[in-house]
Amino acid sequence: MVVIRLARGGAKKRPFFNIVATDSRSRRDGRFIERVGFYNPMANESEKGLVVNAERLAYWQSNGALLSPTVARLVKGAKVSA
Secondary structure, three states, rough: EEEEEEEEHHHHOHHHHHHEEOOOOOOOOOOOOOOEEEEEOOOOOOOOOOEEEEHHHHHHOOOEEEEEEHHHHHHHHHHOOO
16 A cells, blocks of 8 residues: 655654655665655745645545655645645
């Protein structure tokens, strides 16, 4: 099953997350199918904290991909229509 979830990157104490479509059996930071966006919880006011490609997100959802609870909360909070 394909899930859309966060994959952690960044340095120690400086998290950065890619929003990826991946097989549910893959490791959190392992192999993924496609990068759909990113989330930077440490972003300043001048930087973008959340960027999601709504078109690709809708495509994956139409093909049966499930959103992880965290990604669903972020997408809902950002009012991305998917």
